[in-house]
Amino acid sequence: MEKEEALLKSHISRHNLKVTKERSAVLRAFLDSERHITAESLYRKMKDAGSSVGLATIYRTLNLFCESGLAEQRQFGDGQARYELVFNVKHHDHLICQECQRIIEFQNEEIETLQEKVAQKHNFKIFSHKLELYGLCSDCSKTRLETK
Ligand SMILES: [Zn+2]
Numbered sequence: 001m002e003k004e005e006a007l008l009k010s011h012i013s014r015h016n017l018k019v020t021k022e023r024s025a026v027l028r029a030f031l032d033s034e035r036h037i038t039a040e041s042l043y044r045k046m047k048d049a050g051s052s053v054g055l056a057t058i059y060r061t062l063n064l065f066c067e068s069g070l071a072e073q074r075q076f077g078d079g080q081a082r083y084e085l086v087f088n089v090k091h092h093d094h095l096i097c098q099e100c101q102r103i104i105e106f107q108n109e110e111i112e113t114l115q116e117k118v119a120q121k122h123n124f125k126i127f128s129h130k131l132e133l134y135g136l137c138s139d140c141s142k143t144r145l146e147t148k
Pocket residue numbers: 097098099100101102136137138139140141
């Protein structure tokens with residue numbers, strides 16, 4: 001987590017904030033959590049591990065991670081903000097199961113190239129994009145078939 005910590009530290013000092021024990025603890029917990037975690041799950045996880053960091057601090061710290069370029073906040077349609085590490089992580093898009101909320105990551109070069117082509121056609125410069133496909137994962141489609 002050294003690089004991540006260094007990135008966060010430089011952002012924090014540029015904004016005249018302090019690297020607090022709590023912020024470091026949230027960073028550590030965030031880095032070894034599942035990807036696409038909600039603030040509440042991170043809070044529960046830290047609490048279970050004996051931490052006393054409050055939910056509000058976790059929210060603020062996660063936002064700080066987003067501002068510093070470490071993480072991004074995502075909305076996957078269930079009204080829950082999720083945070084995922086993006087620093088040093090290759091670009092990818094998401095398939096979201098609307099039954100079990102499972103999130104599958106994928107990379108597809110053809111889609112990426114197509115997007116560039118579409119943008120070019122409109123003389124548009126893409127800075128970033130988010131592609132989210134909603135539906136049923138393979139497990140959930142199976143159970144759906146079985147219960148019919
Ligand atoms: Zn599913």
